[in-house]
Amino acid sequence: MAEANSSSNSKFDFKHIESKWKSFWEKEKIYTADLKKKEIYSVDTPPPTVSGAMHIGHTFSYSQQDFIARFQRMFLEGKDGSVFYPFGTDDNGLPTERLIEKTKNLKSKDMSREEFIDLCLKSLKEILPDFIQAWKDLGISCDYNVYYSTIDDNSRKISQKSFLDLYKLKEIYKKEFPTIWCPECQTSIAQAELEDKEEKSLFSTLKFSCGNKDLLIATTRPELLGACVAVFVHPADKKYKNVVGKIAKVPLFDYEVPIIADTSADPDKGTGALMVCSYGDKYDVDAINRYKLVPKIIFDKSGRVNFGEYKGLKVKEARKKILEDLKKENLIVEQKEINHTVNVHDKCGTPIEFATTEQWFIKILDKKRKLIEQGNKIKWYPEFMHKRYDNWVNGLEWDWNISRERHFGVPIPVWECKKCGEVILAEEKELPVDPLQIKKKCPKCKSETKPEEKVLDTWATSSLTPQITSSLIKDKVVVPYSLRPQGHDIIRTWAFYTIVKSYLHSKTIPWKDIAISGNVSLGGEKMSKSKGNVIDPKIIMNKYGADATRFWAAGSKLGNDLDYQEKDLIAGTKMINKLINASKFVFMNLKDYNPKNKPHKLEKIDELFLDKLNILVKECTESFKGYEYSKVKLDVEKFFWSDFCDNYLEIVKKRVYQGEGNAKLSAQFTLYNSLLTILKLIAPIMPFITEEIYQEYFRKNEKEKSIHISSWPEADKKESANHIKILEKLYSIISQVRQEKSLNKKAMNVEIVLTLPKEDYEEIKSVLEDLKNVSNAKAIREGKKFEVEFL
RNA sequence: GGGCCUAUAAGCUAGAGGCUAAACUGACUCGUUUACACCGAGUAUUCAGCGGUUCGAUUCCGCUUAGGCCCACCA
Numbered sequence: 001m002a003e004a005n006s007s008s009n010s011k012f013d014f015k016h017i018e019s020k021w022k023s024f025w026e027k028e029k030i031y032t033a034d035l036k037k038k039e040i041y042s043v044d045t046p047p048p049t050v051s052g053a054m055h056i057g058h059t060f061s062y063s064q065q066d067f068i069a070r071f072q073r074m075f076l077e078g079k080d081g082s083v084f085y086p087f088g089t090d091d092n093g094l095p096t097e098r099l100i101e102k103t104k105n106l107k108s109k110d111m112s113r114e115e116f117i118d119l120c121l122k123s124l125k126e127i128l129p130d131f132i133q134a135w136k137d138l139g140i141s142c143d144y145n146v147y148y149s150t151i152d153d154n155s156r157k158i159s160q161k162s163f164l165d166l167y168k169l170k171e172i173y174k175k176e177f178p179t180i181w182c183p184e185c186q187t188s189i190a191q192a193e194l195e196d197k198e199e200k201s202l203f204s205t206l207k208f209s210c211g212n213k214d215l216l217i218a219t220t221r222p223e224l225l226g227a228c229v230a231v232f233v234h235p236a237d238k239k240y241k242n243v244v245g246k247i248a249k250v251p252l253f254d255y256e257v258p259i260i261a262d263t264s265a266d267p268d269k270g271t272g273a274l275m276v277c278s279y280g281d282k283y284d285v286d287a288i289n290r291y292k293l294v295p296k297i298i299f300d301k302s303g304r305v306n307f308g309e310y311k312g313l314k315v316k317e318a319r320k321k322i323l324e325d326l327k328k329e330n331l332i333v334e335q336k337e338i339n340h341t342v343n344v345h346d347k348c349g350t351p352i353e354f355a356t357t358e359q360w361f362i363k364i365l366d367k368k369r370k371l372i373e374q375g376n377k378i379k380w381y382p383e384f385m386h387k388r389y390d391n392w393v394n395g396l397e398w399d400w401n402i403s404r405e406r407h408f409g410v411p412i413p414v415w416e417c418k419k420c421g422e423v424i425l426a427e428e429k430e431l432p433v434d435p436l437q438i439k440k441k442c443p444k445c446k447s448e449t450k451p452e453e454k455v456l457d458t459w460a461t462s463s464l465t466p467q468i469t470s471s472l473i474k475d476k477v478v479v480p481y482s483l484r485p486q487g488h489d490i491i492r493t494w495a496f497y498t499i500v501k502s503y504l505h506s507k508t509i510p511w512k513d514i515a516i517s518g519n520v521s522l523g524g525e526k527m528s529k530s531k532g533n534v535i536d537p538k539i540i541m542n543k544y545g546a547d548a549t550r551f552w553a554a555g556s557k558l559g560n561d562l563d564y565q566e567k568d569l570i571a572g573t574k575m576i577n578k579l580i581n582a583s584k585f586v587f588m589n590l591k592d593y594n595p596k597n598k599p600h601k602l603e604k605i606d607e608l609f610l611d612k613l614n615i616l617v618k619e620c621t622e623s624f625k626g627y628e629y630s631k632v633k634l635d636v637e638k639f640f641w642s643d644f645c646d647n648y649l650e651i652v653k654k655r656v657y658q659g660e661g662n663a664k665l666s667a668q669f670t671l672y673n674s675l676l677t678i679l680k681l682i683a684p685i686m687p688f689i690t691e692e693i694y695q696e697y698f699r700k701n702e703k704e705k706s707i708h709i710s711s712w713p714e715a716d717k718k719e720s721a722n723h724i725k726i727l728e729k730l731y732s733i734i735s736q737v738r739q740e741k742s743l744n745k746k747a748m749n750v751e752i753v754l755t756l757p758k759e760d761y762e763e764i765k766s767v768l769e770d771l772k773n774v775s776n777a778k779a780i781r782e783g784k785k786f787e788v789e790f791l
Numbered sequence: 792g793g794g795c796c797u798a799u800a801a802g803c804u805a806g807a808g809g810c811u812a813a814a815c816u817g818a819c820u821c822g823u824u825u826a827c828a829c830c831g832a833g834u835a836u837u838c839a840g841c842g843g844u845u846c847g848a849u850u851c852c853g854c855u856u857a858g859g860c861c862c863a864c865c866a
Contacts, residue, residue, distance in 0.1 A: 203866090219866055232866085265866085274866035283864075340865055384795070388861075391794055395862075488795095489861075518796095524858065555804065555815090559796090561859075565803060567816055570829080574815095577829045585826030634805060638814065646831075657825070735832090742833045747822055 014545030014576070014688065021691045022136055030706050031073075031085065031143045035476040039081035041072040042481040044466050044498075044511055045142060047088035047150060050127055051095045054134035056527060057487070059537040060562065061517035063553035065485035066140045067629040068515070070684035070708060072482075073141070075621070077704075078711040084477050086469040087135070087142035091124060092151040093458040097408040103127075108408045113455075114434050116408055120151055134537070139546045139687045141708070146472050150461050151410070155468050156432035159461040160413040162501065163402075164425050167414075171363050171504055172402075174423070178279045178295070179401065181355035182345040183303025183315070188357060188405040195346040205271060205334040206326060209249045210259065216333055218270030220340065222326065223318040224277035226253050226307070227298045229288060233273045235261035240273060250275075251331040252322065260291060279354030281343075286397060301355055315353070360412060360454070361399040364500055368393055374499050377509050381627045382559040385488060385516040392492040400500070402460045409455030411435055417442035417449050424449055463497035466510050481511040488516045488559070515627050518561040527564075535564055547686040548572025554633035554685045575637060576689045579679075582645055583693045586671045589656040595701045599666040603655075605770045606670040608727040609648050611720040613639070613674050618715035620681050629685065636681045644678060647731055647774075654773040676702075677713045729763050730771060733786075737775045740788040751776050751791045755783035 025031065033040065043065065048058060073083040090096075097108055100116075100123050108116045132144060148155055166172045179188040201220045208215040208231065217231065231248045233240035244261045257275075264287070265274055276287045278295030288295055300306045305313045310321060326332050342351045364371070371393050380386035403412060411434045413426035422444050426433045435451030442449055466479045479502050486494060495514060502510035519526055522533045540549055551572030556562040602610070616639050623631040652667040659667065676698055683690040687708060694707035704710040733756065741748055754777045756764075761782040764771060768780055778791065 217866075221866080266864095270866055276866085280866075281864090283866080342865080388795065392862080395794090492861080519860080521859080526860075557805085560804090561797085563803065565816085568803060571815055574829050578827070581827035581830090583826085588826070630805080634814065641814095645827085649826080650831095653825085738832050742821060745821060748832065749823085 014547065017692050018137070018139075018546055018688050021688055022139075024691075025141075025706065025708070026136075026144075028705060030708055031083075031141045032145070033084040033143060033473075034082040035084065035473060037076070037080050037082040039076060039079065040084050040477050040482075041069075041076060041081065042084040042477045042483070043069055043086075044469070044481045044484040045086055045088065046486050046494075047090040047148070047462065047465065049090045049093065049095050050124060050131050051099055053131070054138075054537055056520045056535045056537045056540075056564065058134075059138060059540075059549060060520045060553045061485065061487060062135065062140050063138060063550045064517050064558065064629060065483075065515065066138075066550075067554060067632075067684045068483065068485070068624065068627060070141055070687065071624040071629075071712070073708060074680065074683065074710060074712040075624070077709055084146075084469075084473070085142045086146035086148070086472065087132070087140075087144050088148040088150065088465065088469070089124070089128070089131070090458070090462055091120060091149045092155075092409055092461055094406075096120060096151070097406075112434075112436065113407060113411060114437060117151060117156075120408070121149070124149060137541060137546060138537075139550065141687070146469065148468050148472060150458070150465075150468075153432050154471060155461060155464075156410045158464055158468050158471060159410045159456060160426065160431050160433065161428060162464055162467070162505065163413060163456065163460070164428070166362060166504055167423075167425060169504070172360060173363065174358060174360050176356050177359045177361075177401070178285045178354040178356045179359060180282075180343075181301065181353050181357075182348065182350055183299075183301070183353050183355075184348045184350035185345060186301055188355070188359075188403075189345055189352070194343045194352065195349075197342055197344045197349065197351075199340065199342050199351075201338055201340055201342075202323070203270075203336050203338045204323065204326070204332050207251050207331045207333060208273075208275075209251075210243045210246055215243065215248050215259075215273060216271045217273045217275050218334075219275060220338070221277065221280050221319070222322050223305075223310075223315055224275075224280050224298070225250055225322060226305075226310075227277040227279070227296045228253075228257055228275045229278055229293045229296060230257050230276040230291065231259045231273055232262045232265040232276055232287065233259065234263060234265040234267045237265070237267040237272050239267075252326055252329060262287070279356075281354070285354055295356065297356055299353060299355075301357075303353060315351075357405070359401050360403040361401055362460075362500070362504070364400050365396060365398070367500075367503070368396060370503065371496075371499060374503050374509050378499075378511065379513045381513060381515045382557070385491065385514075385559060388488065388491050389495065392496060400457075400497070402457045403454040404457055405453070406455050409458065410461050412452045412454050412456055414452045415440045415449035416452065417445060417447055419447035420445045459493050459497045462494060463501045465498065466502070467505075479506060479511070480509045482513060484511040484514045486514070486516060488518070491516070513627075516559050518556065518559050521561050521563050524563060540566075540569060544569040544573055545576075545688070547576055547688050550685055550687075551575060551633065554629050557630045558627050572686075575640075576686070578641065578645065579682075579686075579689055579693065582640075582649065583675060583697060585649065586675050587697045590668055590672060590697075593665075593668040593672065595669075595672055597665060597669075599662050599669050601662065601666070602670070603663055603666040604766045605651060605730075606666050608723045608730075608767070609643070610670060610674065611718075611723045612643060612727055613677055614715050614718070614720070615724070617677060617681065617713045621712065621715060624684070632681065633685055636678065636685075640678050640682070644674065647734065648674075651770045651774045680707065680710060680713050683707050726764060726767065729760065730767055733760065733764065733771060734774055736786060737777075737788055744790065746790060749776055751778055753778055753789040753791065754780045755785070755787040755789070756780060757785055758782055760786070 069083055069085045076082060100120050101108060182189050203218055203220050204222055205216050205218040208217050228250050243259050246259050247256045248259050249256055276284050278288055278297060279285050298305055298307060303315050305311055305318050310318050313321060344351050372390060375389045413433050413435060415424040415435055422442050424440055440449045466481050470478050498510045502508055527534050548569050552568050616635060619635055620632045655663055655667045679690045679693055691707050741750060772780060
């Protein structure tokens, strides 16, 4: 390494160094947890979706969690502790389904669920090594041998067992419920699959009647007139004061519905009165639920009207026909064209409907208070993220719908008796099971059963990541884990559901701490593929290497977004270079040094310097424990550059070049130990270069085979405020001298005679020789004021 | 519409109820040869606006403005 970088200006060959240590770490199993240890720091690693490649948000957040894992690994070393840091991928959702469909050029629905899952697992095997390589390249210190996919046999088994257990605990129920439905694809879809679309629409004001008076209601969905079950007005709306509680007649269809006062009606929208239909939108679903109204379902699952003269018409055809009929009957008062956004299915662009289907739910509404309590038991980093969780829980309105009418996913492991309706659960030894593949008879009436066709919501499985990773190590680590690192966009899903599951299964919190990472933005905007403002981390890694990339990721506080700028990577490369050169210098001067030889007494300045380093160690340890890696980065960078390189190295140069005996030994001792300490402090952030330097120079004297399993520096307790004052004074005088030289356009190594005011002179008396050395002063005198005399 | 976050130098970010408000990148000036020009020293520029609390606020509180994120709505 030293050769590669000396005299010539050739760049530091990070690629060579990175690949060398990557394979070393893997071979030596540096990241494997020793589960026999007493204290295990366990990480509930977020499983990325295998959807192509790592993106910059991953680079950012995984680096940040890795700083913590690496710190804990070193911190627990020698304290009878170890770090459990598994790795998984999330492959049971739509993105994976699409990826496989695309790469294999087929449709999941053309094959059985089992076949598709098999294909998926097979394809994963092909794609995975390359995909995971990006995490290894970044130096993410997971134990990649403790691996899971959320669609593999074991995960499916655990997910299905969770379902069965909760069903037996009566926490799961089945109910007919209107869910978001795509009439085109004929499946229920998740909220996450919705897209907004601007559409032109006719906003028609229709004549309802109440008694013998007209009651005007504006709507964009006249085709739902036949599904109207109530009229809402705002309780404070004077216009409608005397119709509340009465009955309204629906135009054209001539049936009656109640008029209800509800604060959700906006007096300023349309006419202030609105019709509640089954089902126009989510609002209707909610309204009908709250008032326990009886829904009138007028569309079938293919989106066609199912009754009367409109039977068979699709939504848009029915709308047209009904508007014509309304016009004929003179029931339209006003009509205007408006632009509004409608929810469409992102796959086909069809406006969604709501269809009532049988769905499975986990009861959560009855546990809101408990779930808030669970959230309070967890430490949130940063603290304000806790509020997002509370807000979400407090705002919950529905139980958790865990069933999806998708083909691909973890099957719901039940059958239902065709005759008596009995629900037959899979047996534990059958798991993982696809009910479609097995025929069962009803144990009660011996009739035929039909398998449940739906699959579980992906969150129903990924909310079990702690249990899944536990199972991989024979449950030697169980909830609560030490840490869940994740992004803030999925607090309401992944974090929330994991808390739910841990509570339901074991009445515990899933982890003691949760650390939330921010996003990477570009020019203040969130990066996204659709905007096209995406930075590919591969390019950064190629150009600057893993350490510089990680150093960049350490630049903003946990939970804060960071605006990406390429030049911020430069700081990391400079840091690497400086570390290399400083180490080179140190070891050039340690050729005749044996670490076993301790100086019988430290020189004053060495003692002062080590005191300051001691404070740094103390601060960094606290910072890391509190997930403030960015403070560590800042503090170490500053100390290393300014204290160590610019000042201390300059101060001891003469002593190590020309000194002898104890004075020299003291300097060598200090250089060796302070450099090693600095390397250890920054090792969690820059694992490659610190390992390189450790192996190159320190390994022969130090017992641990890798810096990453060497023990974290201990700070001793001594208070040394006075020492720090002397040191700071010395720095300030050095700086003043440099300033004088600079102002007078002299070289830094020009020889001077220095005069110091009495107080200053007295204060730094103990390190006068050092000041002479570093400022190249022939003499230092005591006088009235600060003065530099050039010779 | 609701919630949350942010506003500090040209840029990206630290920070603290009073001390000289900080690091890095960039700019400018000067220097350099026994670790480093991917260097060293120096210079310039700064707390979004308005109110309040306080002896004192850039820091705490409120409002305004701007930006971001999440959620809801879109009859």
